Amino acid sequence: MKKLAIKAVNDFVIKFANVNGSGSASANTLFAKSILRMGVPVSPRNIFPSNIQGLPTWYEVRVTESGYLARRGGCDFMVAMNPQTWDKDVAEIEPGGYLFYDSTRQMPQSKFRADINVIGIPLTEIVNSAYNDPRQRQLFKNIIYVGALSALLDVEVAVIEQLIAEQYKGKEKLLPPNIAALHMGRDYALTHLDCNIGLKVKRADKVGDQIFVEGNSAAALGAVYGGATVAAWYPITPSSSLAEAFAKHCKKFRTAEDGKARYAIVQAEDELASIGMVIGAAWNGARAFTATSGPGISLMQEFLGLAYFAEIPSVIFDVQRAGPSTGMPTRTQQSDVLSCAYASHGDTKHVLLFPEDPYECFTFGAEAFDLADRLQTPIFVMLDLDIGMNERLCKPFEWDDKRQMDRGKVMTAEDLDAGKDFGRYLDVDGDGIPFRTYPGTHPTKGSYFTRGTSRDRYARYTEEGDAYVDNMQRLLHKFETAKEKVPQPIIHAAAHTTRFGAIYYGSTSPAMHEALDILRETGLHLDAMRIRAFPFSDDVLEFIAAHDDVFVVEQNRDAQLRTLLMTEGAISPAVLTPVLHYDGTPITARFIADEISQKLKLLHVAPLHSVSAKRVGGENK
Amino acid sequence: MTYLAKPKLHHPNLPRNKLGYTRRDYEGAISTLCAGCGHDSISAAIIQACFALDLPPHRIAKLSGIGCSSKTPTYFLGNSHGFNTVHGRMPSVLTGANLANRDLIYLGVSGDGDSASIGLGQFAHVMRRGVNMTYIVENNGVYGLTKGQFSATSDKGSKSKRGAVNADEAIDMVGLAMQLGATYIARSFSGDKEQLVPLIEGAILHQGAAFIDVISPCVAFNNHDGSTKSYDYVREHNEAVNFLDVIKFRDEITTQYAPGTLQEVVQHDGSILRLRKLHENYDPTDHIAAMNHLAESRARHEIATGLLFVNGEPADLHAAANTVSIPLNMLDDKALNPGSAALAKLNAALR
Numbered sequence: 001m002k003k004l005a006i007k008a009v010n011d012f013v014i015k016f017a018n019v020n021g022s023g024s025a026s027a028n029t030l031f032a033k034s035i036l037r038m039g040v041p042v043s044p045r046n047i048f049p050s051n052i053q054g055l056p057t058w059y060e061v062r063v064t065e066s067g068y069l070a071r072r073g074g075c076d077f078m079v080a081m082n083p084q085t086w087d088k089d090v091a092e093i094e095p096g097g098y099l100f101y102d103s104t105r106q107m108p109q110s111k112f113r114a115d116i117n118v119i120g121i122p123l124t125e126i127v128n129s130a131y132n133d134p135r136q137r138q139l140f141k142n143i144i145y146v147g148a149l150s151a152l153l154d155v156e157v158a159v160i161e162q163l164i165a166e167q168y169k170g171k172e173k174l175l176p177p178n179i180a181a182l183h184m185g186r187d188y189a190l191t192h193l194d195c196n197i198g199l200k201v202k203r204a205d206k207v208g209d210q211i212f213v214e215g216n217s218a219a220a221l222g223a224v225y226g227g228a229t230v231a232a233w234y235p236i237t238p239s240s241s242l243a244e245a246f247a248k249h250c251k252k253f254r255t256a257e258d259g260k261a262r263y264a265i266v267q268a269e270d271e272l273a274s275i276g277m278v279i280g281a282a283w284n285g286a287r288a289f290t291a292t293s294g295p296g297i298s299l300m301q302e303f304l305g306l307a308y309f310a311e312i313p314s315v316i317f318d319v320q321r322a323g324p325s326t327g328m329p330t331r332t333q334q335s336d337v338l339s340c341a342y343a344s345h346g347d348t349k350h351v352l353l354f355p356e357d358p359y360e361c362f363t364f365g366a367e368a369f370d371l372a373d374r375l376q377t378p379i380f381v382m383l384d385l386d387i388g389m390n391e392r393l394c395k396p397f398e399w400d401d402k403r404q405m406d407r408g409k410v411m412t413a414e415d416l417d418a419g420k421d422f423g424r425y426l427d428v429d430g431d432g433i434p435f436r437t438y439p440g441t442h443p444t445k446g447s448y449f450t451r452g453t454s455r456d457r458y459a460r461y462t463e464e465g466d467a468y469v470d471n472m473q474r475l476l477h478k479f480e481t482a483k484e485k486v487p488q489p490i491i492h493a494a495a496h497t498t499r500f501g502a503i504y505y506g507s508t509s510p511a512m513h514e515a516l517d518i519l520r521e522t523g524l525h526l527d528a529m530r531i532r533a534f535p536f537s538d539d540v541l542e543f544i545a546a547h548d549d550v551f552v553v554e555q556n557r558d559a560q561l562r563t564l565l566m567t568e569g570a571i572s573p574a575v576l577t578p579v580l581h582y583d584g585t586p587i588t589a590r591f592i593a594d595e596i597s598q599k600l601k602l603l604h605v606a607p608l609h610s611v612s613a614k615r616v617g618g619e620n621k
Numbered sequence: 622m623t624y625l626a627k628p629k630l631h632h633p634n635l636p637r638n639k640l641g642y643t644r645r646d647y648e649g650a651i652s653t654l655c656a657g658c659g660h661d662s663i664s665a666a667i668i669q670a671c672f673a674l675d676l677p678p679h680r681i682a683k684l685s686g687i688g689c690s691s692k693t694p695t696y697f698l699g700n701s702h703g704f705n706t707v708h709g710r711m712p713s714v715l716t717g718a719n720l721a722n723r724d725l726i727y728l729g730v731s732g733d734g735d736s737a738s739i740g741l742g743q744f745a746h747v748m749r750r751g752v753n754m755t756y757i758v759e760n761n762g763v764y765g766l767t768k769g770q771f772s773a774t775s776d777k778g779s780k781s782k783r784g785a786v787n788a789d790e791a792i793d794m795v796g797l798a799m800q801l802g803a804t805y806i807a808r809s810f811s812g813d814k815e816q817l818v819p820l821i822e823g824a825i826l827h828q829g830a831a832f833i834d835v836i837s838p839c840v841a842f843n844n845h846d847g848s849t850k851s852y853d854y855v856r857e858h859n860e861a862v863n864f865l866d867v868i869k870f871r872d873e874i875t876t877q878y879a880p881g882t883l884q885e886v887v888q889h890d891g892s893i894l895r896l897r898k899l900h901e902n903y904d905p906t907d908h909i910a911a912m913n914h915l916a917e918s919r920a921r922h923e924i925a926t927g928l929l930f931v932n933g934e935p936a937d938l939h940a941a942a943n944t945v946s947i948p949l950n951m952l953d954d955k956a957l958n959p960g961s962a963a964l965a966k967l968n969a970a971l972r
Binding site for chain 1: 650676677679680682684694695699700701702703704705706707710712713714716717718719720721722724725742743745746750881893938939942943944945946949950951954957958959960961963964965968969971972
């Protein structure tokens with residue numbers, strides 16, 4: 001009987017199982033980028049341990065001409081380079097899929113599967129005969145397998161060579177050995193292997209002018225364009241690379257002619273100090289931010305309340321991850337929604353922005369600073385590990401050179417001299433937002449004492465209940481004003497009129513869009529709304545009211561956005577059905593589609609027209 | 622308790638400083654602390670120092686944490702912006718403020734609970750970063766606002782008002798600041814204005830991390846027998862190592878002293894710290910000798926006061942960050958935004 005072999009062009013998942021610290025990351029990225037350069041979209045993801053060297057790490061690349069950038073699940077081609085995880089990796093391959101491994105050492109037959117196609121290449125033998133230095137052996141082994149894969153999958157070798165040349169620009173000495181290693185692997189495969197396998201990459205034109213970038217780097221660039229000058233942070237995965245990218249971008253874009261820095265970055269002693277520095281800088285008129293993750297948000301709670309009550313513009317990039325301690329936290333989640341929305345003691349509510357990809361990480365990253373100054377309150381930009389630490393294909397960044405920083409309501413020395421009435425907490429034009437002065441503005445007018453609470457409209461100390469209530473009501477009113485200023489939700493209307501809706505946000509976007517296509521193919525139609533910010537605009541409540549049932553798709557256990565919708569929109573829990581994925585892996589389209597179609601079955605919803613379900617991919621993890 | 626404003630009327634012949642301000646222009650609201658509180662004397666010393674230095678009041682930013690001491694910025698420099706932050710975290714807010722605008726003068730006011738207990742970490746890091754500021758700890762060895770618990774600077778064996786004996790070792794803020802790299806370190810006593818005012822002046826003129834530990838007795842909870850932070854105890858054990866005169870660079874030096882009794886330290890801004898030696902071998906520019914002297918005097922249960930250490934050429938956080946001389950909060954779009962052309966180039970590199 002002929003063995004089953006998956007056949008697909010530009011539509012498969014290839015997964016690299018490596019050992020952390022073996023230098024595989026740059027080779028794997030090289031592989032993914034070369035497919036991108038052939039005009040075929042890819043969506044790679046790092047699945048990495050809390051470790052620097054030795055533990056297993058995976059790099060999963062979805063090759064997707066149709067442009068579905070979510071994690072698909074399953075694996076069609078496994079590059080098994082880690083003996084530790086061999087059994088699990090082999091088990092994960094789809095029936096008819098391919099196993100690529102280092103055949104230098106004989107493996108017992110029991111370690112393979114009958115229903116997969118095995119491609120062995122003696123990588124260790126090849127490197128040992130070509131190189132003497134152990135480090136070289138390890139590094140070039142990675143390039144050699146990329147060479148072999150290029151032969152097997154038809155990745156254009158010239159494209160890879162070009163990418164290597166770009167990588168070693170300025171370090172040309174390193175170029176020839178890398179090219180040689182690439183060809184060593186490629187030639188071996190062409191000579192010794194049957195390269196006529198079912199999975200192929202074929203040049204296409206589906207990438208266009210899109211860019212390939214990590215969300216953390218994009219958000220940091222947004223902070224540069226948003227005019228941030230002070231950054232204070234404490235290292236925490238998965239947000240550290242955001243602060244580090246800010247340093248890199250600033251060095252490039254913010255170094256004055258005399259070599260001096262138009263920015264200041266402090267690696268603080270902890271997250272409390274980070275947010276404290278941000279608040280101090282912002283109080284003093286600079287644009288400032290911190291980057292952190294869930295545990296950092298927990299530590300910042302007291303200061304965040306102060307910033308809310310004292311009305312200090314500040315920006316917090318929260319790159320969300322799974323719960324406390326170490327280990328799972330290097331996996332993705334959307335589990336800080338509630339802890340950010342209501343951060344701190346006392347009655348507080350905060351503005352949250354939910355970027356879906358690096359493009360929005362950049363735009364929201366810049367806009368957060370205008371919003372912070374305009375609304376005089378902390379603004380949270382809610383990334384997660386999935387978009388923060390993976391390179392993602394997205395629209396190119398845009399900037400309008402006519403745009404200027406909106407510093408909000410700031411009273412100047414001229415205003416004060418002109419006799420304008422200054423009350424730090426006085427609402428002069430009905431939007432709940434008062435004027436502020438920067439310290440040092442005027443010798444005799446406009447100074448005030450900043451406190452959390454206990455002050456009247458003119459910032460004079462008082463413990464009177466009426467003054468407290470007056471202030472709290474104004475803060476609520478200010479939050480109403482925020483509704484119109486934050487990024488508005490985006491609706492994807494179904495092709496057919498439907499009683500059902502779905503709400504999603506952040507990194508769930510690509511999986512949701514793909515899921516909607518899958519559901520449509522099976523005759524299930526849903527209107528979908530992508531929420532981009534909290535407080536929710538009226539459109540969100542109208543969308544929910546316009547449907548009998550709304551699925552709220554999230555990557556956390558407790559349906560946190562659903563809770564926020566129920567609480568803030570006074571919506572009955574009965575109309576909001578949670579769809580929750582929280583095992584630390586990015587949510588998949590198949591998971592969403594399965595969950596929603598099963599739940600619709602329980603509601604006895606018949607598909608609008610019967611279309612046979614199309615295979616979209618492997619099982620969900 | 623609501624805001625208490627002081628009457629604006631004052632005597633027309635009050636002396637004015639070089640900017641034309643009277644001492645009253647440096648005052649704040651009426652203090653709500655207990656009568657006789659050492660903290661009020663420190664507020665008065667701050668007012669006197671700022672007046673004497675001819676500082677424009679609005680160019681000073683005063684920041685504090687939480688506690689009795691941290692309430693005091695309301696009671697001085699009413700024309701300065703103030704920020705009552707959260708407990709133990711004033712140093713980080715001050716650091717951020719300093720980064721935003723290097724041209725203002727930063728005054729951090731804190732207490733022993735605020736800086737030695739909940740805020741010990743931030744105290745340590747603000748010193749080691751060399752933030753250009755004057756950091757005053759109003760040290761009474763007790764939690765006043767919460768009614769009389771020991772603080773981390775209470776001496777081991779000292780007695781609380783209720784008779785409890787403190788079993789924990791005291792944290793010596795001066796010793797810490799010495800180790801952590803503060804570049805102007807002084808200790809004084811709220812009851813000795815003659816000594817305190819010039820120490821504050823010198824600290825303000827110092828272009829780095831200046832720390833003053835001011836022992837400031839709490840009349841309500843820590844002024845009894847058995848306390849080592851009472852007025853009587855501090856007076857008995859006070860051992861001043863020197864007496865400071867601060868001479869701003871443009872002032873003429875007139876007083877004459879006998880040779881060998883004076884030491885002068887020229888600070889970065891040109892001001893001169895003229896020290897009259899009260900202890901013959903004490904040299905506050907010798908870090909290790911100063912540390913040794915302080916350890917010895919502590920072992921003798923003496924409270925060494927005066928200017929304990931100074932480095933006339935300190936480096937501050939802005940030097941380390943290599944920031945531009947114009948304050949960061951003044952930079953405009955042109956200085957900050959790389960524009961669309963740079964973005965297009967960046968996009969091209971990401972394909």
